[in-house]
Amino acid sequence: MTGHGEGWFALFPDCEAALAVASRLEPRAARTLTHPSGNPFIVGDWAGSVHARNSHGLFVALLGHTPVGAAELEAHLAGVREIEALDRLTARLPGDFHVVVEAHGEIHARGTAAGLRRLFHATTDGLTVAANRADVLARIVDAPVDEDVLALRLLDFVPHPLGDVPLWRGVHAVVPGELLRFGRTPTRTARWWEPPRTHVPLAEGADALRRALDQAVRTRVEAAGTVSADLSGGLDSTTVCALAAPVSAGPLPALTMPSRDPGDDDVRWARLAAAEIDGLDHVLLDIDEIPLFYSGLLDVRGPVDEPLPTILDQPRQLVGHDALLAGGSRLHLTGMGGDHVLWGHPAHHRDLLTSRPLTALRSIRGYRAQNRWSMRETLSVLTDRRPYGQWLADAADEITAPRPAPHSPDVFGWDIPPRLPGWATPDAAASVRRSLREAARTAEPRGATRALHNELHTLHHGTRATRILHQVAEHSGLPLASPFLDDAVVEACWSVRSEERATPWDFKPLLKTAMRGRVPDALLRRTTKGEASADAANGLRENRGRLADLWRDSHLATSGLVDAERLVDITLRPSSPELRHGGLDATLACEIWLRTI
Structure with a gap:
């Protein structure tokens, strides 16, 4: 430690x-x-x-x-x-x-x-x-x-309450x-805790968020003395750097990891932030230093206490940390969690239909236009009155059905319907159905409304994923801290009126308002968001042989949960949509986790 x-x-x-x-x-x-x-x-x-x-x-x-x-x-x-x-x-x-x-x-x-x-x-x-x-x-x-619980982790989304088991x-x-x-x-x-009532205007909430984030960051910096931070080019990590730099004992090492995707402009925004925020020492890694996705999976250090895809990110997420540790950093700050606490859930607008129908309908139309949902499928979700237990029981019948389209109007419902990958065995599917149906008998939603249920479920999934990455970082010697996931920060965010922070018309308006004057104005106007699909595709292609060897000696297959031959066949065809969009990361996380324990 x-x-x-x-x-x-x-x-x-x-x-x-x-x-x-x-x-x-x-x-x-x-x-x-x-x-x-x-x-x-x-x-x-x-x-x-x-x-x-x-x-x-x-x-x-x-x-x-x-x-x-x-x-x-x-x-x-x-x-x-x-x-x-x-x-x-x-x-x-x-x-x-x-x-x-x-x-x-x-x-x-x-x-x-x-x-x-x-x-x-x-x-x-x-x-x-x-x-x-x-x-x-x-x-x-x-x-x-418990192999029944392990089978559940093959789902692309594990619904409440089974994700906590x-x-x-x-x-x-x-x-x-x-x-x-x-x-x-x-x-x-x-x-001992209940989510706050959403009633605070955006401007007032932004002041509270800025104070909560400032204290969360300051507490870590003052305790550790010498820290470093991520600077991805996104708003969340830039916020953490802007708050940490003034209280850092010296120039704050701000680590940027480039992408191989020619359309990813994160590095440009990271350079802009590093140039305009006083007190940053910008550490821009060379692209050749960055492992591809799915590289070094057998080198993942453990143990961790649950299999989540963030365990697979260890070789990439921790690159550059040895140098930061050698330079004296005792704690590395991240912007993880920002997406989970700042993104107001679209289901809030479903809840507003009865009290403020015009406001709700305008926003729902906005989400429809952005995601190209049909009127029919949107109305089908909005008029669904099933209680949560019934929704969960019905989900059990659909776990092997075709996957819903990404960003479907299911976001206005209880959750995205979970699906098993095509390589899950019939025994695994039967186990998952039993678990879902048994849970459905007594399951209650996390919150009284679909919006609160979804926000709590999203938050808890995010903290579980972040927690696992924190665990692997501790094994590597440089622990992480994620100030966005402090309780005081969550309360500041969730106290704000839902229609002001959950909107299709702006990206993270609450954080933008809170950090105006503290982060570069140009970054507050950014309309793009980096993603690593090119790195993931390259990783699948370059590591297909190693992944195939992994499946030939699969612990999951020995447990009777996956069809190893089918996985080998699909892995050797890395452009297969079934591989890239079929739940590979969840399956890999379970396989690697079994090996680390």
């Missing part, structure tokens, strides 16, 4: 039985906090923590990024007598951290509302243990991989926004 990542930890109740279970972690654990009895409490290898105990026997630890110091925490804690009051107090503290509270044998623990910091729990020898990583718990309880039998996830209670009383969860 380096000094500023999330690391790992496990939480144990105050009892003699915890000694034997905690001893299973001793060879890997670098730190231990004990209960007053001397029994192990927090065991692991984590960084950036502050903790205190008051005279009433209440203990609190904040594990992660926070500007709150020990003296301030003790002042907050003074006079607090009830553990529930301490839960409410810690919910108001700034930063990005886990909270662990203990009083008289009862433990309350939580991650962040956005989900970048998670919690999991399991039971072994009658003892409940919690941890911030599912794979840590799986190791403690010797849990096997850990890959090991007996390991359970705490849903973001809930806290875990265990120890003296039976293990249970409770809600």
Whole structure:
């Protein structure tokens, strides 16, 4: 572990039985906090923590990024007598951290509302243990991989609530926004966070967003001392650089990775930003330094605790990081998460049909024109009144149907209907159908409206994907931080009136308003967005032989989930639409993940 990542930890109740279970972690654990009895409490290898105990026997630890110091925490804690009051107090503290509270044998623990910091729990020898990583718990309880859950991960989109199910039998996830209670009383969860009401005008919300982002970035820079940052040329990473440069101890190394796509103009915008933002040291990588997609997959470092396609990005995402680390960087800032918190979901306009129909219809027409949806297919989605459980049950019947068109009007519904790739076996398909139908019996949407359900689902998927990349970066020595996914930033974004931040007429209007005067004006007027389809196509072509060898020795095939012969055949034809648009990345992520664990 380096000094500023999330690391790992496990939480144990105050009892003699915890000694034997905690001893299973001793060879890997670098730190231990004990209960007053001397029994192990927090065991692991984590960084950036502050903790205190008051005279009433209440203990609190904040594990992660926070500007709150020990003296301030003790002042907050003074006079607090009830553990529930301490839960409410810690919910108001700034930063990005886990909270662990203990009083008289009862433990309350939580991650962040956005989900970048998670919690999991399991039971072994009658003892409940919690941890911030599912794979840590799986190791403690010797849990096997759940192949039914693994089959679900072959879907291009895993619908709620199945995306939160850990890959090991007996390991359970705490849903973001809930806290875990265990120890003296039976293990249970409770809600501690609700999304804010959307009522703030754009200009007011932009001020709040600028303050939240500024604090999120400043907290990381001041804690790490020497940092570096991504500068992709997009608005999100440029914002992070603009906020970090003034508080950096020296020139801020700003890393730009070029693309082989001749139509990608990200580098031009990155150069413009580097020239106009004071305090940046622009590090532009040479194109020959950039690995193609699907290169070095067997060199991916692990383990990580779930298979998401971001694990495949490790060779590309971490290029240049060794040099930054050698130059003294202790933490690398990214703009990841900006797309997930700033892009207001189009389903908001469906919700507005009853209260502001003219505004809603105008925006829906805009989305239709942009995406060339027919009136018939748009009306079909807008008039769909199925409850979420029924939608999920119907989705189970369609997992092997042809894929819907990209950017379909399904965005106005509960979700994009999930599909399995053509190389999934009949056994895998049967397993996925069973899982979806079983979940449909009791499934409730994440939010009361389709828009809130979709935004929470999009946010939680984004934090899960970002979290996995953070884990592989820690293995490589230079941990990442993604300030856009701080709870305070999410709240600032989601407090803004939905019709002002979710619009087909402008791209990220909230961030543009917030950063006017802080990032170059020309960048605020940018209408293009870079993408790496050429690199992906080249990667498939150049690595087809290596990928075919991977499938010939496939762990997924051994488990009976994919047809290896069909994958080999399709892989050797890299221009096949079935390969490029058929869910390859999800399948590869599962295959590589199995090998890393």
